[in-house]
Structures are given as C-alpha cells and as structure tokens.
Amino acid sequence: MISDFITWLCRSPRRLVVVTLSTIILVFVLGSALLGNDAPSDGGDAPRAATGSTSAVVPASDGYVTAAVDFVTLWAKTEPNETKSDWLARLTPLATPDYASALETTDPSALPGAAPDGEPVVRFLAQESAMIAVPLSDGSSVLVTVVAGEGTSEPMVSDVQPNTGD
Incomplete structure (x- = not known):
C-alpha cells in the first residue's frame, strides 16, 4: 500500500511538489499548536522584558492660580x-x-x-511653573506666567x- 502511494506520487512532478509542501505545512502547523510555540498575542502569557514604570505626578494648580x-x-x-512707586511697592513682593x-x-x-472677573484658565502646568489666563472685567484677558518662589x-x-x- 505504501509502495502504491509512492508510485502514484512520483508519476507526476507537480503532484510530488504539492503533496510535499502540503505535508510540510501541515506538520509545522500541527507541531506548533501541540507544542505551544505560537507567537504571543497581545494577551498572551509569553514572558516580557521587565520595564520600570513611574507614575506621573501632576502638581496642584491652586497656588499658581x-x-x-x-x-x-x-x-x-x-x-x-x-x-x-506705591504701585511698584505693592507688586514687588508678588513678582520675581x-x-x-x-x-x-x-x-x-x-x-x-480692569479687575479680574471670571474663572481663570490654566493653560500650562508643570512642577515649577504655570501659565494662567486671567479674564478681566472689560472682556479681555492676560496670560500670567507664575514660577515656584x-x-x-x-x-x-x-x-x-x-x-x-x-
């Protein structure tokens, strides 16, 4: 029976190539499935390189505002x-x-x-500085840069x- 199969397979070069490639693919797929050598997917259990992670610390904006x-x-x-001079004396302690x-x-x-009027908007916030848009009563606004003291x-x-x- 095996000799009949080999004789049938070797009578046509095309048949020999198709059957051989099909057998190789079948063995590879079944072997990978049985041995668990699949490529890891996003949810796979494959070991991954350890990476350090740090949590971002978002500073509080209240003091800057x-x-x-x-x-x-x-x-x-x-x-x-x-x-x-009086005006400058009032501002100097609050400025760099x-x-x-x-x-x-x-x-x-x-x-x-015009005095401040409305809700200030934090435009930029970092650990030691911030940019705050302060609306004024005349409808305009100013952008104030504030730094850590x-x-x-x-x-x-x-x-x-x-x-x-x-």
Missing part, C-alpha cells in the same frame, strides 16, 4: 492718587526680582484698568502678557 489672580488684581490698575525690575519701565497709564514656597509672577489666543 491664586498667585496669578492676586497679582493681576494689584497690577491691572493704580489706586486713586497712587504713585508709580527680574520681573519686579522690568515693571519699573511700565507706564501705569497703559495698564488695562525663589527661596520661598510661595509662587511668584514672572511675566504678564495680553492673552491674544493660541
């Missing part, structure tokens, strides 16, 4: 009969030393003259710009 709103409240307009120096060149008549734990303002959008 409070610092931005408090600063803008004092910065946005001068009080009646207030001198530029570099920004406090830069404020000396500010013309108080160019200030928006230098030598203190209190956040300090390092810049104020018109919030012109993205």
Whole structure:
C-alpha cells in the first residue's frame, strides 16, 4: 500500500511538489499548536522584558492660580492718587526680582484698568511653573506666567502678557 502511494506520487512532478509542501505545512502547523510555540498575542502569557514604570505626578494648580489672580488684581490698575512707586511697592513682593525690575519701565497709564472677573484658565502646568489666563472685567484677558518662589514656597509672577489666543 505504501509502495502504491509512492508510485502514484512520483508519476507526476507537480503532484510530488504539492503533496510535499502540503505535508510540510501541515506538520509545522500541527507541531506548533501541540507544542505551544505560537507567537504571543497581545494577551498572551509569553514572558516580557521587565520595564520600570513611574507614575506621573501632576502638581496642584491652586497656588499658581491664586498667585496669578492676586497679582493681576494689584497690577491691572493704580489706586486713586497712587504713585508709580506705591504701585511698584505693592507688586514687588508678588513678582520675581527680574520681573519686579522690568515693571519699573511700565507706564501705569497703559495698564488695562480692569479687575479680574471670571474663572481663570490654566493653560500650562508643570512642577515649577504655570501659565494662567486671567479674564478681566472689560472682556479681555492676560496670560500670567507664575514660577515656584525663589527661596520661598510661595509662587511668584514672572511675566504678564495680553492673552491674544493660541
């Protein structure tokens, strides 16, 4: 019986190739299935390389938002009969030393003259800095950069710009 099969198989080269390839594929598939050597799928039990993972720490924005709103409240307009020196004296404790120096060149008549009004929006937040959009009562808003305090734990303002959008 085996000799008849071999004789039948060898009479045609095409038949020999088809049967041989089919047998090889069948042996490979059955062998892999029986021995469990399948390639691991996404949910497979195959061992994976160990990777370290760390959890991201999202800093709290409350201190930055409070610092931005408090600063803008004092910065946005001068009080009646207030001198530029008085205005600067109010702002200096809330600003970084570099920004406090830069404020000396500010013309108080160019200030928006509108107090904060509405909900501030955190535009950027990192471990030691944040950008807060503070809406004003005149419908405009300013973008305030706040950094971790230098030598203190209190956040300090390092810049104020018109919030012109993205």
